[in-house]
Amino acid sequence: MTFSTRHLALIPIILAYWAAGFYPFQLDLPSARKNAAIIDSGSLLFPAAGLAHTDRPPLWMSDAITRQQFDITVEACPSLPIQTGPARIVAISKDVFEQNLVIGHEMNDLIVRIRRPLSHPDGTPPFIIEDVFAEPGCREISVSVRESMLTIAVAGFKEIDTVLNANALLQWNDDFRLVVGNEQTGDRPWLGRISKLLAGNRFNPTDYLAEPVLQLPPRIWYIPRRIRGLAALRLCNAAAGPCSTSLRDAARNLAGFIPFPFLVIFVTGRANATKLIWGALGVSLSIEAGQTLLATRSPSLVDLVLNVLGAAIGMGLLQLGARLVTARG
Numbered sequence: 462m463t464f465s466t467r468h469l470a471l472i473p474i475i476l477a478y479w480a481a482g483f484y485p486f487q488l489d490l491p492s493a494r495k496n497a498a499i500i501d502s503g504s505l506l507f508p509a510a511g512l513a514h515t516d517r518p519p520l521w522m523s524d525a526i527t528r529q530q531f532d533i534t535v536e537a538c539p540s541l542p543i544q545t546g547p548a549r550i551v552a553i554s555k556d557v558f559e560q561n562l563v564i565g566h567e568m569n570d571l572i573v574r575i576r577r578p579l580s581h582p583d584g585t586p587p588f589i590i591e592d593v594f595a596e597p598g599c600r601e602i603s604v605s606v607r608e609s610m611l612t613i614a615v616a617g618f619k620e621i622d623t624v625l626n627a628n629a630l631l632q633w634n635d636d637f638r639l640v641v642g643n644e645q646t647g648d649r650p651w652l653g654r655i656s657k658l659l660a661g662n663r664f665n666p667t668d669y670l671a672e673p674v675l676q677l678p679p680r681i682w683y684i685p686r687r688i689r690g691l692a693a694l695r696l697c698n699a700a701a702g703p704c705s706t707s708l709r710d711a712a713r714n715l716a717g718f719i720p721f722p723f724l725v726i727f728v729t730g731r732a733n734a735t736k737l738i739w740g741a742l743g744v745s746l747s748i749e750a751g752q753t754l755l756a757t758r759s760p761s762l763v764d765l766v767l768n769v770l771g772a773a774i775g776m777g778l779l780q781l782g783a784r785l786v787t788a789r790g
Contacts, residue, residue, distance in 0.1 A: 470728040474721075475744055481717065482748035482758070489756035491688065493680045498642055500677065503656070503670055505641060508540070510650035512643035513675040519639050521661030522553065522561075526630045530607045532666060536657035538599035539566060547572040547587075548651035549644050550602070551658065553637050556646045560584050561633040564602060566651055569595040573604055573613050573621075577629040590618050599656065605663070606630065641669070647681035688753050714764045718745070718771030722779055734776050741772030 498511030505513055525531035537550045547565030554560035559582045563574040571593040574584030593600055593615050603614040609629060613621040641658065643650045659666040669675055721744070722737045745768035752758035 471725065471740075474724050474728065475747075478717075478721075478744050479748060479751070483751055483755060485757060487756040488754055489685050490754055491682070491684045494647065494683050496678055496681050498677050500670075500675075505655040505658070505670060505675070507642045507650070507652050507654070509652070510643065510647070510681070511677070512640055512645075512647065512650075512681060513677050514640040514645065515638045515674055516676050517638065518636055519553070519660065519667065521667060522633070522637075523635050524662065525606075526633050526635055529609065529628060529630050530605075531630075531661060532603070532605040532663040533562070533564070533660040534601065534603045534657060534666075535564060535655060535659075536599055536601045537566075537651075537653060537655055539594050539651070539653035541652055542569050542594050542597065544568075544594075544651060546644075546649035546651075547574075549640065549642065549649045550651050550655070551660075552640050552644060553633075554640060554645055555634065555637050557644055557649065558583055559634065559637075561637050562604070563587075564604060565649075566594060569593070571600075571602065571613075571615060571618075575604075575606075575611065575625075575629075576632045576634075578626040578632060580632070588613055588621050588623070590615055590621060593618060599654075601657070639669070641675065643681070647683040648685060685753075685756075711763070711767055714767035715771040715774070718768045719775040719778070721772045722775040726779070732779065734780070737776055738769065738772055742769050745769060 494510065496511045497507065497509035498513050499506040499508070500513075521531070533551065535551050544566045545568065547563065547567035549563060549565055551562075551564045552560055553562045560574060561576050561584070563572070563584055565572040565574070565587075567589075569592055571590040573588045573590075574580075575588070576582065576584045580586070588611070590613065593602075600615055603612070605612050606625065606629070609625045609627055611621070611623050611625050638645065639660070641655060655670070658669040660669065661667045667674065718741055721741050722732075725737055725740065726732050742765075745765050748768075749760040749762075749765050752760045
């Protein structure tokens, strides 16, 4: 085969790897989306994806970190009993990776994440009160920290009282803004109505629905979490959470590229180890880059390394086989 014909013969192999890496081909692109949030009659409405946020960190947050105490009360009336994300009712956060506090809605449970010693930067593992949103109606949710005691209360449900480490709120970042109805990144929308939102010092809280402190930007820049994770050079699967590359995923990424050298040599008749490894790197890199545009896929540097390692193992097996044949011959 000529040089160009050999390279054309590689196209089916590349297409096969792309098909496996991109399936089921659901595009999810960054976009500017209309903010559906509405302030009406003293309530904050989210009939569709939207958000409201402060233009700067809450004034009470530095005092809360210093005094190690705060109170937040929110009355949430979801329009759907089952929401996921967790869908953000209220958050004090930078993005989906770094949060001081999240009051969220996952399935029909109340999820509270609070950044504290030994937690992840997103406040996980969370505190959960099950079935809070199983029945229609509004729920008044109270989250407070006083003298290292975290209390999460919802009328009619068992209260959570747990002791945090001393000075737990020193883990908080006082640059984060308060956001309602979504994450700062626009990809954790909650649907429903907020009819009360008080936060700060329990004796003199900020009323976020009575005072003009919340902003409703006309558009939300939606940037999928997997792209933000890649931009931050996170090594693990960005869509599934911090460092969540499973053993099954790792085995699939490793084993999937072991046949790569065999296929290339079969169609080209050439066996150059260096070019094969560089070729595997190129194919894997193109897959990871393409996955940034897909809803059901997540680019990962771990996947890239495992793919190249798989190709190297395949090349090693080929060379071992060739030596055994030569020794017997």
